Every structure is written in structure tokens, then in C-alpha cells.
Amino acid sequence: MKRVIGVDAGSTLTKLVYKEDGRMHYKKFLTNDHLFIRQLLKLDPVDSVVVTGGRADLWRDMKNVPLHEFDAVTLGTRELLKQEGNSLDEFILVNIGTGTSFFRVKKDEYERVLGSGIGGGMFMGLGRRLTGVTDFEDLAGLAEEGTRKNSDLLVGDIYREEEVGIAPHLTASNFGKPPSSAESPGDQLRSLTNMMAETMILLSMSIAPQTSKPFLVFVGNGVEGNAALQEDLGSFREWLKYTPLFPDKGGYAGALGAYIQGLNSQNGH
CATH class of the missing domain: 3.30.420.510 (Nucleotidyltransferase; domain 5)
Incomplete structure (x- = not known):
């Protein structure tokens, strides 16, 4: 053979x-x-x-x-x-490469529904401009160490939860806080991964089937090895009711x- x-x-x-x-x-x-x-x-x-x-x-x-x-x-x-034992008949596939493609996948067919320029290329390009760091693994490591509360304006910075019924750690404005000495390069990168995740999840849910808890499957080199982005992509499931999956070797x-x-x-x- x-x-x-x-x-x-x-x-x-x-x-x-x-x-x-x-x-x-x-x-x-x-x-x-x-x-x-x-x-x-x-x-x-x-x-x-x-x-x-x-x-x-x-x-x-x-x-x-x-x-x-x-x-x-x-x-x-x-x-x-x-x-990995997940033979799904229906799911949303999010392929995060340089840009990002969104697919609606069924048992015997698929449809590419959306595409976005928000992907690994944006993480590298904007991350380089924010920090001066050029290596993907170094950028991903910094993002994992950062906290976005020093860069993003959060709902809790404006309202008490009982006033609006929105979780205080959700974003009111990406990069909405003025620069300060408390803000590190890792904080800026974590705000970036969260902004990317928010956009990707909202786009995914806009094409997801009307099931009780759709599966969102994330693959591509833009997400593999980026623990901060993976965590952020799973951080909205309590409110939007989805199940995120990150297959091993998804970059391949x-x-x-x-x-x-x-x-x-x-x-x-």
C-alpha cells in the first residue's frame, strides 16, 4: 500500500x-x-x-x-x-486559523455559513502591536497569566448585579478602562482573547440549531495551545447554554x- x-x-x-x-x-x-x-x-x-x-x-x-x-x-x-468518543450528528464547527470559518455540520452534510477576520492572525498581529512579543506561544502564555479586569470595563464597574441582572464580570466595553500602571501586557492580551471569544461565541450561537444545548466544536491552530482563548470560549455557557469542545490535535x-x-x-x- x-x-x-x-x-x-x-x-x-x-x-x-x-x-x-x-x-x-x-x-x-x-x-x-x-x-x-x-x-x-x-x-x-x-x-x-x-x-x-x-x-x-x-x-x-x-x-x-x-x-x-x-x-x-x-x-x-x-x-x-x-x-474521543464524541460521534455527534449535529454541531457547529468553528475553525480558528489565520481567520475563522463557521460551519453548520449535520450527520451527512455541512454548510459553511460565516467567516470572520477575527482569528489567530488577529491574535498575533494585534498582540504584537500591544506587547512587542512576536512568538505565538509566548503571547499565549502571557494571555494565560493576565486578567482583563485591568483593561476591560466590566458590568460590575458600572452596576450592581441586582440592578441589572447581568453578571458583574461580563464586558461592558472591551479595553474600556484608561491605561494605568496596574495594567500589564498579559492583561491586554487577556482582554484581546476575551474580545475574540465573545465575538466567536455570538456568531456561533447565531447559526446554532435551536436545541437545548448545542455543541460548539473549536479546531485550528489559532485555538490549539492558547489556553486563555479556550477558557474564554467556554466562559459564556452558563448564560448562552452551549457545550464547548476542543478536540486534541484540533490544529491538524x-x-x-x-x-x-x-x-x-x-x-x-
Whole structure:
């Protein structure tokens, strides 16, 4: 059987999924690392390479099978959920890459309903402008250490809860407090992740099925490894009644979907 490699070539990161020596491998590198790509192009020509993502054109010199990125990410997400015992018939899929796509997924079909420029690219770009930090992991770590109460104007800063019936820690105005010596770079980043989460949750719930507690599944490199964003994405469930899920290896959903498609093609499916 030919070896299959699933590739998700995003605008910032390229992800690979393949099986070797009896176990699955998950790799990622900067998309503009052309030397790495040239090395990969020297792989055994009998390999079956399925490529998806916005920069799939970088792989045109390798004989490959193209796969639409929406097909890939939904296929890969279903597999990740299945591996964790969550074989859902219906859910909202939120793919947080450089930008964010929102899908309404049902048992045998899906529909991409919305897209937003609020995603990992915004976290990196605005985070860099706020703090001067350029590394994603460093930014995510700072956000996890921060508290947004020093940057955001909260409902509790204006009203008593009994006056308006709104939880005091909810946001009245993002970044609404004037700068002060108490505000750290981590506080600013935590306000940023919360602002992103608020927007993503409201957009997700606007397309969610009218069930008692819809499932919202978050994948993509913009959320994987960003504990602050994951926590913020789950912080509104008491009021909006949803169940957030963050599959392990969610940053590789597209590449995994490409890999599965390669296997299916080999098996004649």
C-alpha cells in the first residue's frame, strides 16, 4: 500500500499528518519555509499526497491530489471527535486559523455559513502591536497569566448585579478602562482573547440549531495551545447554554481530513 501524507498548507503554518512505523505523526512548520518544502518534494514518488489549504499552490511541483479545505476540516474534525468518543450528528464547527470559518455540520452534510477576520492572525498581529512579543506561544502564555479586569470595563464597574441582572464580570466595553500602571501586557492580551471569544461565541450561537444545548466544536491552530482563548470560549455557557469542545490535535483537523481522504481513495471510496 502506498504511503499517504495529508497536507494542510495554511497562510501561516503548514500541517502534515502521516503514518510511519505503526504510529501517527503530526508535524507543522512555517508555510514560507521553502527549504523544508523542497526537502519534502524529494519524498518517494509513489507516496500519495493529498493537499488542502489556501497555499496548496506551493505543492504544485509534487504530484498530489487536491482537496477542498472545507471538506478536509469537517472530515478531520469528525474523526477527531470519533477518537474521543464524541460521534455527534449535529454541531457547529468553528475553525480558528489565520481567520475563522463557521460551519453548520449535520450527520451527512455541512454548510459553511460565516467567516470572520477575527482569528489567530488577529491574535498575533494585534498582540504584537500591544506587547512587542512576536512568538505565538509566548503571547499565549502571557494571555494565560493576565486578567482583563485591568483593561476591560466590566458590568460590575458600572452596576450592581441586582440592578441589572447581568453578571458583574461580563464586558461592558472591551479595553474600556484608561491605561494605568496596574495594567500589564498579559492583561491586554487577556482582554484581546476575551474580545475574540465573545465575538466567536455570538456568531456561533447565531447559526446554532435551536436545541437545548448545542455543541460548539473549536479546531485550528489559532485555538490549539492558547489556553486563555479556550477558557474564554467556554466562559459564556452558563448564560448562552452551549457545550464547548476542543478536540486534541484540533490544529491538524484539515491535514487529518486530507490524510483520511487519501486512505479512502486508496481503498476505492
